[in-house]
Amino acid sequence: MIDPGLIVLLIVIIFFTFIMGAMSLRIVRPYQRGLVERLGRFHSRRNPGLNLIVPFVETLVRVDMRERVLDVPAQSIITKDNVVVEVDAIIYCQVTDPFKAHYEITDFIIAAVKLAQTNLRNTLGEMELDQSLTSRDTINEQLRTVLDNATDKWGVKVNRVEIQRIDPPVDITEAMSRQMKAERDKRAAILEAEGYKQAEITRAEGSKQAAILEAEGKAEAVKKVADAEKYRKIAEAAGEAEAIINVFSAIHKGAPDDKLITLKYLEALKGIADGKSSKLFIPYEASGVLAGLGSIADVLRSEPGTGKHTRSDQGKKEDGTA
Numbered sequence: 001m002i003d004p005g006l007i008v009l010l011i012v013i014i015f016f017t018f019i020m021g022a023m024s025l026r027i028v029r030p031y032q033r034g035l036v037e038r039l040g041r042f043h044s045r046r047n048p049g050l051n052l053i054v055p056f057v058e059t060l061v062r063v064d065m066r067e068r069v070l071d072v073p074a075q076s077i078i079t080k081d082n083v084v085v086e087v088d089a090i091i092y093c094q095v096t097d098p099f100k101a102h103y104e105i106t107d108f109i110i111a112a113v114k115l116a117q118t119n120l121r122n123t124l125g126e127m128e129l130d131q132s133l134t135s136r137d138t139i140n141e142q143l144r145t146v147l148d149n150a151t152d153k154w155g156v157k158v159n160r161v162e163i164q165r166i167d168p169p170v171d172i173t174e175a176m177s178r179q180m181k182a183e184r185d186k187r188a189a190i191l192e193a194e195g196y197k198q199a200e201i202t203r204a205e206g207s208k209q210a211a212i213l214e215a216e217g218k219a220e221a222v223k224k225v226a227d228a229e230k231y232r233k234i235a236e237a238a239g240e241a242e243a244i245i246n247v248f249s250a251i252h253k254g255a256p257d258d259k260l261i262t263l264k265y266l267e268a269l270k271g272i273a274d275g276k277s278s279k280l281f282i283p284y285e286a287s288g289v290l291a292g293l294g295s296i297a298d299v300l301r302s303e304p305g306t307g308k309h310t311r312s313d314q315g316k317k318e319d320g321t322a
Contacts, residue, residue, distance in 0.1 A: 020055050023055035023056075024052050024053055024054065024055050025050060025051075025052060026046075026050075026051045026052075026053055026060045027049070027050055027051070028046055028047065028048045028049060028051055028060075028062060029048060029062070030048045031048075031064060031065055031066045032048060032062045032063060032064055032065060033045065033046070033047070033048075033062070033063050033065055033098040034046030034047070034051060034060050034061065034062055034063075035060070035061040035062075035063065035098060035099065035102055036051075036053060036058050036059070036060055036061075037058065037059045037061065038054070038057060038058045039057060042099070042103070043058065045098070045099070046060065061102060063095060063098035063101055063102055064095065065094070065095050065096075065098065066094070067092060067093065067094040067159065068092075068093055068094065068109070069090060069091070069092055070090070070091040070092075070093060070109055070112055070113055070116075071088075071090060071113075072088055072089040072090065072091060072113055072116045072117055072120070073088060073113075073117070074086050074087065074088035074165075075087060075088070075117055075120070075121070077120065077121050077124045077125065078125060079124055079125065079127060079128055079129050079132055080125065080126060080127055080128045081128045081129055083129045083168055083169070083172060084168075084169060085124070085129065085132070085166050085167060085168050085169075086165070086166075086167040087120060087124060087163065087165070087166050087167075088163075088164050088165060089116060089120060089143070089161060089162060089163050089164055090161070090162045090164060091112055091113070091116055091147065091158060091160075091161050092158070092159045092160040092161075092162075093112060093147075093151065093156050093157060093158045093159065094156070094157050094159060095108075095155055095156055095157075096155055096156065096157045097155030098155065099155065100153065100154055100155025100156075101154055101155040101156060104153060104154050104155065105154045108151065108154045108156050111151075111154070112147060112151055112156065112158070115146075115147060115150055115151075116143060116147060116161065119142075119143055119146045119147065120139075120143060123139055123142050123143060124139070124166075127139075129168060129172070132166060133166060133168075136163050136166075139163055140160070140161050140162055140163060143161040144158055144159075144160060144161040147161060
């Protein structure tokens with residue numbers, strides 16, 4: 001038979017071996033890095049995966065390499081123009097060297113937060129309220145640069161710093177609200193005046209163009225009417241000239257005698273005398289007839305053979321002498 005003591009010893013050995021094996025195996029996550037210490041001194045680094053260490057002699061320290069978000073608590077800060085504001089921020093940082101992050105500082109999270117608060121007071125203390133409200137990007141970049149330089153020896157990289165809020169006092173907020181309202185009203189009035197000005201200018205330009213177009217239209221119409229009248233007169237003159245030429249040609253071709261001409265002349269005189277005018281039209285040939293009648297009257301007034309004039313002629317002469 002097997003000695004019971006031997007069985008107990010075997011069980012103890014198996015149990016001890018199991019315990020030792022369990023203590024020797026360590027798992028490092030993908031987002032972690034391992035630091036092995038042997039008898040209180042740094043020995044080696046371990047990568048993600050299954051790692052074997054010597055129990056009771058070596059210890060494994062895991063360091064999280066993921067990016068962390070650190071909340072900077074709100075604090076009261078006095079600006080350059082003596083305004084008290086409440087400011088808080090957020091820091092995005094990440095461990096880049098697990099050895100420095102573990103051995104160079106006790107707790108880099110607290111150190112980074114306190115350093116951010118201090119530099120935030122320094123940065124905003126050099127700015128006026130209006131500048132601090134409109135220069136968030138500048139403040140963020142300054143804080144990130146300062147924190148990144150300070151945490152570099154801790155094996156920590158500061159990726160971003162964001163100011164969450166900058167809250168001035170209530171009375172300052174109300175004054176700023178009234179100022180912004182007045183500024184908006186001012187811009188609205190300016191824009192309205194500019195719009196009215198542009199509308200008046202556009203209206204004036206439109207009236208000007210309309211007057212110019214109307215004048216041009218009237219001038220063009222007058223020109224067209226004058227051209228039409230000129231064309232009408234030219235056409236009438238050409239027609240009359242052609243008619244005269246045709247009549248003249250017809251007369252010469254017909255070879256009229258004096259009798260026909262006299263007949264046409266008398267017909268024309270009939271038409272002239274038929275008018276309702278009070279004027280008397282005497283033909284050119286009638287003057288010769290009248291001249292002959294005057295000569296006959298002079299002969300009849302004188303006595304034949306004596307050369308004496310009639311009483312009427314003598315009275316005219318005496319009147320002339322007197």
